[in-house]
Amino acid sequence: MLAATVAPLRAADSGESPIAAPSRIGEDDFVINPASRRFLVAAAGLLLAAACTQTAPGTSPTGDVDASFVVDGQSVAIADGNAYVVASDGSLVFIKELYTPGEAQAAFRVSRNAVLRVGEDGKWYDVPDRLEMDFEDAKGVRDLIGLERGWTNFTLQSPAAPTVPDYVALFKRILADGAGFEDNRVEPSEENFHRGAASLRTYAVAGTDAVPVSKASLSSILVHAVEGDTVDLSAWYFIEQGMPVGLMDLESSFIDQGPGMRVLADQTGRLRVELKWGDKPTYRSEAILPVGRWTQLRLRILLSAAQSGTIELWVDNELVIDATGQTLPLGDTILDRFEIGTTANNDLGPVIMFVDDVRIETKRVRTP
Numbered sequence: 390m391l392a393a394t395v396a397p398l399r400a401a402d403s404g405e406s407p408i409a410a411p412s413r414i415g416e417d418d419f420v421i422n423p424a425s426r427r428f429l430v431a432a433a434g435l436l437l438a439a440a441c442t443q444t445a446p447g448t449s450p451t452g453d454v455d456a457s458f459v460v461d462g463q464s465v466a467i468a469d470g471n472a473y474v475v476a477s478d479g480s481l482v483f484i485k486e487l488y489t490p491g492e493a494q495a496a497f498r499v500s501r502n503a504v505l506r507v508g509e510d511g512k513w514y515d516v517p518d519r520l521e522m523d524f525e526d527a528k529g530v531r532d533l534i535g536l537e538r539g540w541t542n543f544t545l546q547s548p549a550a551p552t553v554p555d556y557v558a559l560f561k562r563i564l565a566d567g568a569g570f571e572d573n574r575v576e577p578s579e580e581n582f583h584r585g586a587a588s589l590r591t592y593a594v595a596g597t598d599a600v601p602v603s604k605a606s607l608s609s610i611l612v613h614a615v616e617g618d619t620v621d622l623s624a625w626y627f628i629e630q631g632m633p634v635g636l637m638d639l640e641s642s643f644i645d646q647g648p649g650m651r652v653l654a655d656q657t658g659r660l661r662v663e664l665k666w667g668d669k670p671t672y673r674s675e676a677i678l679p680v681g682r683w684t685q686l687r688l689r690i691l692l693s694a695a696q697s698g699t700i701e702l703w704v705d706n707e708l709v710i711d712a713t714g715q716t717l718p719l720g721d722t723i724l725d726r727f728e729i730g731t732t733a734n735n736d737l738g739p740v741i742m743f744v745d746d747v748r749i750e751t752k753r754v755r756t757p
């Protein structure tokens with residue numbers, strides 16, 4: 390199901406109306422839970438309510454197994470867009486649908502010179518190789534959303550908006566009706582900045598037992614990165630209070646729970662990079678994200694669903710992770726969403742964090 394549909398992405402040459410953004414799916418970690426009845430099919434990008442298949446599936450896939458790994462002691466196989474548990478006799482037992490095969494590919498047109506993404510209005514929109522955002526001259530978060538600035542969505546998940554329908558509705562109320570924030574906030578601010586006269590301020594309350602993840606983030610789906618591409622992500626951060634768990638995500642909106650690469654910090658600010666997928670390959674550093682001063686994080690990743698990806702993380706130009714490994718869920722996964730800000734907070738206390746001078750650049754391996 391799609392949690393919601395949103396306003397159409399406007400044509401590149403048309404007026405001021407907001408760009409569309411896909412509804413977010415749950416941000417929980419990829420947990421295999423055969424008992425779970427609550428699964429959300431990945432948002433269909435900008436496509437209008439794509440049909441989703443939740444018919445009772447058979448116990449074994451018709452196609453080849455695309456990937457397999459062990460999660461929480463269970464062998465899991467991915468085939469036909471579904472997750473299966475591998476039983477002791479080798480048979481595959483259906484758990485849940487993760488994505489609709491071919492759906493992500495159908496949302497893009499890739500040629501030698503351009504990548505286009507289809508909007509809800511059926512029009513095709515340019516996905517640039519490079520996006521840069523400085524947060525200048527914006528009165529509120531509504532000004533940040535649109536093709537001109539490149540942001541397409543914000544996510545304010547919190548005790549005031551705990552579920553996907555809740556925070557999608559909040560997004561729409563703020564964007565379409567100019568409603569105010571509830572508890573969490575994401576907005577341009579002149580209170581602090583790295584360059585110019587403004588930055589993005591995020592405020593996220595602590596998570597609770599009932600709502601363990603609190604989010605105050607901004608995202609863009611004007612992104613298209615596939616196996617063989619190199620993605621270079623950079624942003625400046627200033628933590629005023631607390632310590633976010635998640636700082637930056639590059640993920641697939643087409644797959645359940647948005648798997649992809651993310652930059653994470655522990656309570657002390659120690660940084661690591663994780664592929665949120667399967668057994669979660671993790672690339673660790675000893676570097677600490679400081680509180681109270683502007684710090685640049687730059688992540689460069691070569692995308693590979695095998696072990697031949699590369700992961701480089703710089704903190705203020707110092708290389709703190711230089712690793713090789715898996716960086717993409719599956720060989721045909723399209724990473725199409727970039728998310729920044731307090732992409733996750735813990736339950737220890739509120740986070741106030743500023744972000745400035747964001748850059749996303751994709752060096753493409755074009756195959757048409």
Ligand SMILES: [Ca+2]
Nearest residue numbers: 523584585587
């Ligand atoms: Ca700025």
